[in-house]
Amino acid sequence: MKLLKFKGGVHPHDHKELSKSSQIMPVPAPEFVYVPLSQHTGAPSKPIVEKKAQVKKGTRLSEPVGFVSVPVHSPVSGTVMGIVPYYHPLGKKMDAIKIKVEGDEIEDGIGEERDYSNMKKEEMIEAIKMAGIVGLGGAAFPTHVKLSPPPDKPIDTVIINGAECEPYLTSDYRLMLERPDDIIKGTEIIRRILNPKRVVIGIEDNKPDAIQILREKVDGTGIEVVSLPARYPQGSEKQLIYAITGRKVPAGGLPFDVGCYVQNVGTAIAIYEALRFGKPLYERVVTITGGVNKPGNFLVPIGTPASHVIEQAGGVKGEVGKIIFGGPMMGLAQITDAVPVIKGTSGILIQLKNEVHIEDVYPCIRCSSCVDVCPMGLMPNMMEMLINAGKYEMAEKMGLMFCIECGCCSYVCPSKRPLVHTFKMGKREVLKRRKK
Amino acid sequence: MYISSSPHIRKDWNVKKIMYGVVIALMPAFIGSIYFFGWRAAYLTFLSVVTAVLTEYLFQKITKRKITAFDGSAIITGILLAFNIPVKSPWWLPVVGSFFAILVAKQFFGGLGYNIFNPALAGRAFVMASWPQIMTGRWSAPLHGSISGIDGITSATPLNLLKLHATDPAVLSRINSPEMLKNLFIGNVGGCIGETSALLLLIGAIFLFVMRYADWRISVGYIGTVFVVAWIFYLTGLTPAGPLFHILSGGVFLGGLFMATDMVTSPVTPAGRWIFGIAGGLICMLIRVWGGYPEGVSYSILFMNMFVPLLDRVRPKYLGEVKK
Numbered sequence: 047m048k049l050l051k052f053k054g055g056v057h058p059h060d061h062k063e064l065s066k067s068s069q070i071m072p073v074p075a076p077e078f079v080y081v082p083l084s085q086h087t088g089a090p091s092k093p094i095v096e097k098k099a100q101v102k103k104g105t106r107l108s109e110p111v112g113f114v115s116v117p118v119h120s121p122v123s124g125t126v127m128g129i130v131p132y133y134h135p136l137g138k139k140m141d142a143i144k145i146k147v148e149g150d151e152i153e154d155g156i157g158e159e160r161d162y163s164n165m166k167k168e169e170m171i172e173a174i175k176m177a178g179i180v181g182l183g184g185a186a187f188p189t190h191v192k193l194s195p196p197p198d199k200p201i202d203t204v205i206i207n208g209a210e211c212e213p214y215l216t217s218d219y220r221l222m223l224e225r226p227d228d229i230i231k232g233t234e235i236i237r238r239i240l241n242p243k244r245v246v247i248g249i250e251d252n253k254p255d256a257i258q259i260l261r262e263k264v265d266g267t268g269i270e271v272v273s274l275p276a277r278y279p280q281g282s283e284k285q286l287i288y289a290i291t292g293r294k295v296p297a298g299g300l301p302f303d304v305g306c307y308v309q310n311v312g313t314a315i316a317i318y319e320a321l322r323f324g325k326p327l328y329e330r331v332v333t334i335t336g337g338v339n340k341p342g343n344f345l346v347p348i349g350t351p352a353s354h355v356i357e358q359a360g361g362v363k364g365e366v367g368k369i370i371f372g373g374p375m376m377g378l379a380q381i382t383d384a385v386p387v388i389k390g391t392s393g394i395l396i397q398l399k400n401e402v403h404i405e406d407v408y409p410c411i412r413c414s415s416c417v418d419v420c421p422m423g424l425m426p427n428m429m430e431m432l433i434n435a436g437k438y439e440m441a442e443k444m445g446l447m448f449c450i451e452c453g454c455c456s457y458v459c460p461s462k463r464p465l466v467h468t469f470k471m472g473k474r475e476v477l478k479r480r481k482k
Numbered sequence: 483m484y485i486s487s488s489p490h491i492r493k494d495w496n497v498k499k500i501m502y503g504v505v506i507a508l509m510p511a512f513i514g515s516i517y518f519f520g521w522r523a524a525y526l527t528f529l530s531v532v533t534a535v536l537t538e539y540l541f542q543k544i545t546k547r548k549i550t551a552f553d554g555s556a557i558i559t560g561i562l563l564a565f566n567i568p569v570k571s572p573w574w575l576p577v578v579g580s581f582f583a584i585l586v587a588k589q590f591f592g593g594l595g596y597n598i599f600n601p602a603l604a605g606r607a608f609v610m611a612s613w614p615q616i617m618t619g620r621w622s623a624p625l626h627g628s629i630s631g632i633d634g635i636t637s638a639t640p641l642n643l644l645k646l647h648a649t650d651p652a653v654l655s656r657i658n659s660p661e662m663l664k665n666l667f668i669g670n671v672g673g674c675i676g677e678t679s680a681l682l683l684l685i686g687a688i689f690l691f692v693m694r695y696a697d698w699r700i701s702v703g704y705i706g707t708v709f710v711v712a713w714i715f716y717l718t719g720l721t722p723a724g725p726l727f728h729i730l731s732g733g734v735f736l737g738g739l740f741m742a743t744d745m746v747t748s749p750v751t752p753a754g755r756w757i758f759g760i761a762g763g764l765i766c767m768l769i770r771v772w773g774g775y776p777e778g779v780s781y782s783i784l785f786m787n788m789f790v791p792l793l794d795r796v797r798p799k800y801l802g803e804v805k806k
Contacts, residue, residue: 379485459493
């Protein structure tokens with residue numbers, strides 16, 4: 047089937063060469079881990095452990111609250127020191143379970159191979175939920191919710207997202223090279239649950255070796271591997287669906303509205319591990335890159351402070367300018383290196399002081415670059431003007447709420463205007479007004 | 483450590499780069515103007531640029547604004563204004579024009595990014611209204627050719643020839659000749675300082691399009707429409723000159739490539755830009771054929787500048803937009 051080109055997008059230098067050839071290395075546990083109770087989109091989970099409780103690797107620490115919620119698990123063995131407000135990548139302090147690391151015991155049963163071939167659909171979804179699995183691409187949306195589409199919206203296309211369009215990040219790339227079989231096994235589980243007509247693994251064409259290895263592995267399974275043109279934000283859900291199926295997710299809608307299901311390659315592995323080995327999601331692959339001495343890809347226990355992981359990557363080579371959780375286009379700059387890695391942390395990018403450019407903001411010269419690159423077809427220049435003038439309703443009419451915050455507009459703006467920032471604030475204001 | 487909102491990388495360009503890029507793109511035509519009209523072309527351009535920058539600087543200084551006089555945009559206005567006056571103009575004409583362009587058309591509207599009208603064109607319109615005899619009556623021949631582009635006819639520029647001598651069979655027979663078209667293309671005819679050479683303007687504009695400092699849609703829309711409409715008018719006998727004569731004469735290339743494409747005063751959506759260019763080209767031809775002036779470029783663009791806020795409403799459909 048012919049690939050379609052989504053409108054807009056940008057081509058920043060990807061800098062993936064820094065970390066792409068380094069194998070995934072496990073990070074030894076730090077002295078303390080801080081496991082936030084909220085690491086997913088949805089209601090924070092409720093703790094089920096008390097201070098001084100002894101926990102092992104994989105011990106469940108909390109229970110989900112409501113349907114759109116998942117539990118968290120201990121990534122280490124040790125003693126619970128309490129539930130404390132602690133730094134969170136989202137920029138404010140949130141409740142986290144503090145655990146002092148002692149020994150290296152693992153919860154009973156985790157790692158034993160089990161046969162899941164007779165499990166029912168509902169049982170598999172429940173197992174995925176209780177393993178705390180969320181989308182590992184960044185948004186951290188609970189996977190079991192996506193796997194339970196409403197009965198009137200059947201899924202006919204499953205897309206496994208290996209685009210990894212964010213510059214610098216290579217964690218998905220390494221997983222595709224090192225664990226292609228597990229990705230396919232996880233994909234098969236998703237296929238069993240959703241029973242789609244078509245299963246596609248989409249990978250950007252700047253990762254030809256990953257495409258080749260997966261093409262060899264899918265032979266005979268009926269899974270397609272497609273090579274997507276490398277263009278940011280190719281890995282964004284709606285753009286990916288459009289490129290592969292030609293379908294447009296209705297504004298304000300979700301992928302299942304057009305019969306699609308999109309899941310990151312890392313999540314596919316997590317699903318496989320949960321069913322095959324009973325392993326909950328308590329560690330993930332994180333790319334540590336930018337201004338560190340040994341950029342690479344690391345298997346990091348969830349809750350490990352960034353400082354510990356940065357040390358594993360050889361430490362910062364110079365004066366720190368920015369610590370960014372995620373990639374440079376959508377990642378969040380942190381106020382301290384004490385912030386812990388969470389389920390949605392795909393990378394930590396260090397920018398050195400001399401790499402951070404603080405540029406003069408100029409008036410908009412109406413160059414229209416932002417209009418040209420917006421992958422959602424919005425008019426960032428107009429929306430910014432309206433928000434700054436307090437005309438939120440008009441901004442909403444221009445599609446403000448459909449902004450995916452990909453950052454393309456701010457990236458190209460020659461006047462260096464903080465467009466995405468304004469939209470984030472504007473969206474928050476619109477939601478606040480709706481509540482009233 | 484720094485904290486800021488995403489994205490954390492930015493494309494390696496800025497307003498200054500764009501503005502100086504446009505200045506560079508105007509250089510072939512500037513050098514050509516010296517070749518065609520002598521050093522006085524450079525002298526008037528220099529006066530115009532200095533006035534533009536100085537006016538912007540002093541206005542910002544006096545009103546205690548951020549000084550942006552050296553960002554290159556005032557230089558562009560200065561060059562374009564000089565390009566739009568005859569080489570025989572007195573020295574104070576570009577000074578007055580530039581002063582008006584920057585002070586009234588640009589700074590009074592709020593400075594770069596806020597002006598509705600292209601400052602250089604507004605300045606030209608001002609001097610045109612104030613000193614029409616200088617602006618339309620003092621043409622001189624290029625140093626190495628004839629004023630009309632045709633050997634032996636020394637009374638008028640190509641467009642005046644069309645307007646005033648359109649019934650003279652001696653003129654009519656040669657107006658679409660290869661000799662005429664060649665001189666128009668190269669720029670070896672009478673006209674304003676920077677408008678005569680389609681070739682040199684095109685070289686600069688290709689640089690602009692490649693660097694994405696200007697949108698080709700506006701230029702193609704504008705010049706293409708002049709071509710098509712001129713062809714229709716030529717075939718129906720409304721104008722004795724063919725489409726090539728029309729696009730190469732007067733300021734169609736200067737206006738269509740460098741002034742209609744001014745980012746600030748043109749629409750931001752692809753559809754809006756097409757409409758802007760096409761409607762501008764159409765108006766230019768209407769003025770040329772039925773208007774009182776031989777030339778319609780500058781007023782057609784100024785006229786379309788007014789519709790930019792309206793054209794910005796021709797917004798693209800966003801992904802997955804549902805019809806209501």
